[in-house]
Amino acid sequence: MCGICCVVSTSSVCSALETRAYENLRKRGPCYSQEIRKTMTTNKDLSYHCLFSAHVLHMRGPMTPQPVEDDSGNVFLWNGEVFGGLPVGQEENDTHVLAQHLSHSQLPDEVLSVLSRVRGPWAFIYYQAAQNCLWFGRDFFGRRSLLWQCSPEQRLMVLSSVATAVPCTGDPQWQEVPAVGVYRMNLRALAELGSLTLEVYPWIHTGDVPPPASHKWEGLSSWASVTMNDSGLFLCAPVCPLNREVTEICPLPLDAFSPQPSAEDLDTLLQCGEKRKTVNQLIEVLSEAVRRRVQCLPGETAAPPPSDEEVDIAILFSGGIDSVILAALADRHVPVGKTIDLLNVAFKLQEPKKQKETSKKPKGNKLKPVDTDTGPTESDAFGVPDRITGRASLKELQALNPDRRWNFVEINVTREELQEMRLKSISHLVYPLETVLDDSIGCAVWFAARGVGTAAEGTEQKAYASAAKVVLTGIGADEQLAGYSRHRVRYNTAGLDGLVQELVMELGRISSRNLGRDDRIIGDHGKEARFPFLDEDVVSFLNGLPVWEKADLSLPRGLGEKLLLRLAARELGLGPSTTFPKRAMQFGSRIAKLENGRERASDKCNRLHTA
Structure with missing residues (x-):
């Protein structure tokens, strides 16, 4: 790069x-x-x-x-x-x-x-x-x-x-x-x-x-x-056009699945021979895309065999389905004994406001439910959703290959550091984009890709800075496999035809909406962003499938969106992580909680304007 x-x-x-x-x-x-x-x-x-x-x-x-x-x-x-x-x-x-x-x-x-x-x-x-x-x-x-x-x-x-x-x-x-x-x-x-x-x-x-x-x-x-x-x-064009076939299919009976999506539900779907065949085709083409991106590294041929301590590959790792399957496939191709860095970013949660004591009884004798996902615990001010799912998925990867050293890098960002680095660097890298969404994702990706945090060494957490030059990111999975909540909304209002139109739009605008920004952000650290889900062979394979082979949004959240990818992860031997619901990076890392909660993602972000 x-x-x-x-x-x-x-x-x-x-x-x-x-x-x-x-x-x-x-x-x-x-x-x-x-x-x-x-x-x-x-x-x-x-x-x-x-x-x-x-x-x-x-x-x-x-x-x-x-x-x-x-x-x-x-x-x-x-x-x-x-x-x-x-x-x-x-x-x-x-x-x-x-x-x-x-x-x-x-x-x-x-x-x-x-x-x-x-x-x-x-x-x-x-x-x-x-x-x-x-x-x-x-x-x-x-x-x-x-x-x-x-x-x-x-x-x-x-x-x-x-x-x-x-x-x-x-x-x-x-x-x-x-x-x-x-x-x-x-x-x-x-x-x-x-x-x-x-x-x-x-x-x-x-x-x-x-x-x-x-x-x-x-x-x-x-x-x-x-x-x-x-x-x-x-x-x-290096990829085939998107398959726009929208023949109606019979929805799967919901009573065939658990009340909460589980890995066993995916096992049920994998019993279909044709479905398993398609799943294994995806695994094959995506695995090859990952191989190309983890084996084209500096000095591979001329240098002596690398030591176990060197790290070449890092993954932006939320613990969600996109990042965990990239890690599982990278494990196939990164040399045995080499460490893989899993970069997990969290923004410090604000202290919850103490409720004022009152002698008034609640009206109607109703108790307001406690939101356990909005404030920090005393023991972990960085216990954001992506940190929780990241740790859970780490255990699955360790079980999948206990001989691999997985460096789970906990990157903790305070409000003060966020404000300092946004003004100093990030605003210039996000530019010329300028929305609230660009600010949130740009900041989260910048700190994650920098890779400065802590990692486990024995029973202790010690300071660690990832030296990996290659950073794998899962961008492109949601756009092709109907992973965003807006895809479910579109499906509910306009059916498969509306969903196909939405997916056409997603790939058509991905260059201006995401990729230039993320390349500028990650490249600022002297590292190279690589996008396996946007490999030409992967896109052509997915474009060739009818939309219902890729997602079934009649199924609940955590199962129907990116269904084909979830099935592939299950086929690879992954467990509960296969049904983690999609959570956008700005919410999973909780950077969105640090700013004005009334902002809309498409609003112009004043924080990005330095003068």
């Missing part, structure tokens, strides 16, 4: 990068930093200037400095991982491999052919010197961040993995580059005409119609002309 940046202008760009923005880029790539500057003069004696800045987090193969410049003066910046599609040998670096392929690609269709073959997350910037053009973009899901900022007054455009929050002063604002395709900038037109011209090459499923040229391009002023390319070229 890397921090990449490019500044394009018709004037000098020596001081184009702000100090904080540069620092945010450098933290993403602490292993190597380098800049390349290009000045090109057109036939009309007019010039354009480019600054390329790259900051490398070395992950596999030989260390490859970026930006990469070839003999023809082409410059390549790559923030991604090739997990398939293009052959990359164990002792090769994917940046070097991609740069070679692109050096032999002169025409737009050749560039698109290379990018269409890549399986894995990426954002890139590629300067073609002979063509006087700049290519850039993000993968189909937008798993890597790329932002843009456009200034007509300065005739300047900036692309960057991460930026810095801009006060509301009228200055150009940053926006995420829409992950609808890749873009080609005409640098000659910029120099000679003073206009910014971008052509879009969209992601297209075979047989689909390209999106309209009137697509809303966030963050660009009227100075920038953005149009679909007129050659009809496109990138081949």
Whole structure:
């Protein structure tokens, strides 16, 4: 993973990068930093200037400095991982491999052919010197961040993995580059005409119609002309379209299940041979996705066998179904004897208010029930729901493989530390997103990925900081398997057809809603976010199934949502964790309890504005 940046202008760009923005880029790539500057003069004696800045987090193969410049003066910046599609040998670096392929690609269709073959997350910037053009973009899901900022007054455009929050002063604002395709900038037109011209090459499923040229391009002023390319070229979508079949099925009889969802209920469903076959297909494809992400690590081939004390893999771990199945599958592929860090974050619960003593009797002689899930106990101020489920699921993993050392890292965050780090770092990483939901999840993920907390050593809890460079996250499971409460609401009001429409929307907006933000947040620690549930093969498999194979929302909470994943976890030998109900991270970690309880998730969050 890397921090990449490019500044394009018709004037000098020596001081184009702000100090904080540069620092945010450098933290993403602490292993190597380098800049390349290009000045090109057109036939009309007019010039354009480019600054390329790259900051490398070395992950596999030989260390490859970026930006990469070839003999023809082409410059390549790559923030991604090739997990398939293009052959990359164990002792090769994917940046070097991609740069070679692109050096032999002169025409737009050749560039698109290379990018269409890549399986894995990426954002890139590629300067073609002979063509006087700049290519850039993000993968189909937008798993890597790329932002843009456009200034007509300065005739300047900036692309960057991460930026810095801009006060509301009228200055150009940053926006995420829409992950609808890749873009080609005409640098000659910029120099000679003073206009910014971008052509879009969209992601297209075979047989689909390209999106309209009137697509809303966030963050660009009227100075920038953005149009679909007129050659009809496109990138081949790396996944199959979602199966929209909505044939009505007979609901399962509820009296066949326990009053409270249990692992035994899943055993009942697994007795169906066809159901078990589908479950094992999911296990196979998801296991392979996890393998790709836990075995592509820095220095695997050249280094001596690692010691047991080294930790390469960490998992954002709430103890819920998504994280526990990732841990169980990682256990299959992480070398025997190696530790896996389970990162569990909790925000300190506020002391409950003492009730005033009163001599008045309660009306109607009714006692108000006690909410045991809203305040801390004296013994554990961090006993939030995710800590409780995390500890319970840890025991299951230990039973599954008692020979593995599972580091359950308890990351405890006080209100004071939250406020300090939000102001210092997190607000700039969440930016340009700005809702209450972005604040809550961004803060929770930042502290979790940092991995600074305590872990058990014998019978004691001792200070511990995870050194793992790879952080697995379960994002993508809820979006594909109907895991959110809004999916159940939609199903209850509009049936299977409404649920399918909701799932189509979920994957369509995941780049702008989640992935860019989470990549910026996790990358700030010099670590790489990896998303097994968004592996192209996993998505294609799930997209190919009818919706009722993935979820049955006629069944109760803790069973019906993400049913296929729960069955897979049960097939792997997991127990009670297979029926833990979905709890959003902001509620499970209790960060939402620290702020204004009357806020809505979609509200603009004033806490993210630093000036």
